Amino acid sequence: MACSNCGTATISFAVPEEYRTDAPSAASVVSFCPHCLTLEPATGEATQTSEGDPEFTRVSDGFPTxxxxxxxxxxxxxxxxxxxxxxxxxxxxxxxxxxxGTDPLLVLDRLVADPSVDPAIDLERRRHQLEQLLY
Incomplete structure (x- = not known):
């Protein structure tokens, strides 16, 4: 599936039941764009690596897998x-x-610094706001 925002091939993954209310349209499968970081309900099945995990390695070296x-x-x-x-x-x-076991603010710092990522939102500004939210 291609991202409706930037056209990049997305990562589709299954949303665990405990997070469904936080997914777009309470979808059981969503697509996440590794380039602009947008999230949309997916129409197909989750894409997986040979180990059975979503392909989060496509996002950035700083993004957890x-x-x-x-x-x-x-x-x-x-x-x-x-x-x-x-x-x-x-x-x-x-x-x-x-x-x-992952520091989400550190991940956001790495995403902001990664030239292959061009978020649809102002991630640097959001990172500052999230820091205030968490601490």
Whole structure:
């Protein structure tokens, strides 16, 4: 599937039941763009590596590849377009990323610095706001 925002091939992944309310349209499968970091409901099945995990290695070297870390982080980034509306969900998702052993703010720093990533939102500004939200 191609991203409707930038045309890049997306990463489709299954959304665990506990995160479905945070997914676009409460979708069971969503597509995440590794270039502009947008998130949309997917019409097909999840794409996987030979190990059975989503292809998060396509996002950036700084993005986690383990689903327990990458899925809530991708969902949180997808919700950042409306921080005021999604504040509670974003905070909970980022806490899940932290519990899984990844610093979400460090990942956002790396995404901002990665020239292959061109977020659809002002990720640098959102990163500052998320830091205030978490601490």
């Amino acid at each position: 383990q689903p327990a870390r990458a899925v809530p982080l991708a969902l949180a980034i997808g919700l950042c377009s409306s921080l005021a509306t999604n504040r509670t969900a974003i905070e909970l998702l980022l806490r899940e990323v932290e519990r899984a």
